Amino acid sequence: MNVRRRHISAGVIATATALALGSLSACSSDSSAADGGGGKLDVVASFYPLQFLAEEIGGSHVSVNTLTEPGQEPHDLEISAKQTAQLQESDVALYLKGLQPSVDEAISQSEVKAKVDAATLTSLEKHGNEVGGHAAEHDDEDEDEHGHEEGSGLDPHIWLDPVKYAEVAEGVGKAFEKADPDNAATYKKNTAALVKKLDGLDTRFEDGLRNTETKVFITTHAAFGYLAERYGLTEEAINGLDPESEPSANRVKDLEKMAKADGVSTVFYETLVSDKTAKTIAADADLRTDVLDPIEGITEKSRGDDYIQVMDANLKALQTALGAK
Secondary structure (H helix, E strand, O other): OOOOOOOOOHHHHHHHHHHHHHHHHHHHHHOOOOOOOOOOEEEEEOOHHHHHHHHHHHHHHEEEEEOOOOOOOHHHOOOOHHHHHHHHOOOEEEEOOOOOHHHHHHHHHOOOOEEEEHHHOOOOOEEOOEEOHHHHHOOHHHHHHHHOOOOOEEOOOHHHOHHHHHHHHHHHHHHHHHHOHHHHHHHHHHHHHHHHHHHHHHHHHHHHOOOEOOOEEEEOOOOOHHHHHHOOOEEEEOOOOOOOOOOOHHHHHHHHHHHHHHOOOEEEEOOOOOOHHHHHHHHHOOOEEEEOOOOOOOOOOOOOOOHHHHHHHHHHHHHHHHOEO
């Protein structure tokens, strides 16, 4: 399948970032932290990856609430009246347009002036079920049969690429500096420290996945397209960008054939969605199953206490499945 990618140009990103930061600057006088009142910058994050950035960058100067509770599937979130009120009272709203339609709508209708869309802080690409080098080997007939049926579009899962996530972190840091100038030096320092951590994570992935027996992995949910492209891998997703969608019988057959041809050993599933489909395909194709966590929330089932720890666990799982040397 020839994956068609639509990149957002650097100019568009810069303009969007400027607009986002401009709106933050306009509202900074309303912030209790910015006006020297001793209060904290009140931040509402739409889901865990943005909550993590806000907490790491804001430190003790921010109060962070998330709209998506731990263990809740972000794609399915419906905003409550209480959350809508909470949003209205916040100084800054961090969200990722295109991931959670109810959040997009609530934020667009809210009076929060500081609306920071993470999608404007990096570039997004169009991904289908197959992403990476292997995808180009599939013929047009395969694309017509599967690519459109099971969904493709601008992929929102940018946080699973440490490089893109670092770009978002830098944008959030600048946003906090604008919203709360009195603590700008702290935000700048914390952002630099976080970006350094993410650079280290990127290096670990690059080194750890450089030499593997296979470059292809199967997941239930097409969340790892950016990660696959970053490290020279190919993600074959059972479902599209929607984790709850059901694969066609033809898609399942193709995956079983591909697994044999490419030496795939493992079907990955995630903690917040049923593993039924993954286990069925794995059993039929005599494959193992394991968790590859899209880190949409941290729960007691997570293999780590925060984003960095769970990403390191994901790296270990990929190394095992791909036969890292």
